[in-house]
Amino acid sequence: MGRRPGARNRDYEQTRHALAATLSAALLRDDGTPATLVDLARAAGVSTTTLTHYFGDRDGLYAAVLEAVRADAADFLASGTSAGGRPPEETLPGLLLGTVLAWRRFGLGRVFAGGLALGLGSPRRGPAFVSGLLEPFLQAVEQLLAEHVGRGELPPLDADQRRAAALGVLSPVVLALLHQDGLGGSGVRPLDVETLARGHAALLLAGLRAS
Template sequence: MRSKGARNARFDERRAELLGRLRARLTQRGAMRPTLRELATAAGCSVSTLNHYFGRRDDIVMAVFEDSGQRGQGQFQATRVAGPDFETSVRDAATLSWTVMTRHGVAGMLAMGMVEGMRDDLLGPVFIDRMFEPFVIALAERLETHVARGQMREVDTRMAALALASPLLLGALHQGELGGAKAYPLDGEAFVDHVVQGFVRAYRAD
């Protein structure tokens, strides 16, 4: 007879394995809200198995949101820590954001979250809470440090964080998930520099 702890460990291990396959299917290009049966096929299991480990389809998507938020904790933590001077600090945060979105698959995760969450009263708020807002909050905390140092003018730092994050997100989606890189390519480094310069001019303390 196996202990309860051993059973729980096996459950968590199997759930994590399924979650990885489900995340891959949900972020697959052209996925467009796969059905529960399609998710089960991608996970290599039955619908009843998915129900056992996750619940309904919405529960699966929310589990992927939660997992993605946990995976982003390193980026969020790095984003919180302000650099010594305002412009370099903003540039470092923007470059990190652009890099993880365009080179590490984060833009694909965000695109999936938007597809699943748009106009959905359940999934939309969960996507914002688990995947998007933690980055905005971390960036706002970084900016608050610069306000406290007198390097950045006093503003609503959450609004300022959104003003910095939004063009980076749109640019990453434009180039990758929307296929804009083929017909309308952007020089990523130049684009980040453009966004950073505009932000610094707008928010630097006089």
């Protein structure tokens, strides 16, 4: 019996995810300008018709890429933001150093830079970047902080304070990575981001405990 009109192949979602994951590093051209649908089709080795079939348009593809990155990063977030019996003196530096590693070795930096370049000022792509990549990361850090608070290793923090602290944990390191890698700041004013990450974690813990 044939498929009913509008029905999808069984492997539709798997193929869609695989295409989106393949294109996670291709949102921008080498010169930093947004990739066109033709560019993206060439990078994936498929036709533009195939891309529009699975994603509708470039904004739909953009949202799917971020969702694929979030799904593929789920294990990293789960392991990097779970205390697992370790004190915050280990978990916070470990989280930040893991972020540096993922940024530079596993393509997170290119995805993040592409997400910012395409999402800023866009009523569709901006919220997709926030919900697909930025918020899952921040909420995972909030969960880690809550775990340490629950074990008495950090002072009490309400939901707003945990959110502010999570932003405070990530922001300096992400900004440093954008400065050094994405914007070429390593040739203007070099910075050891790993050393920054360790020092920032120590300062943040001291500040939280002093409060």
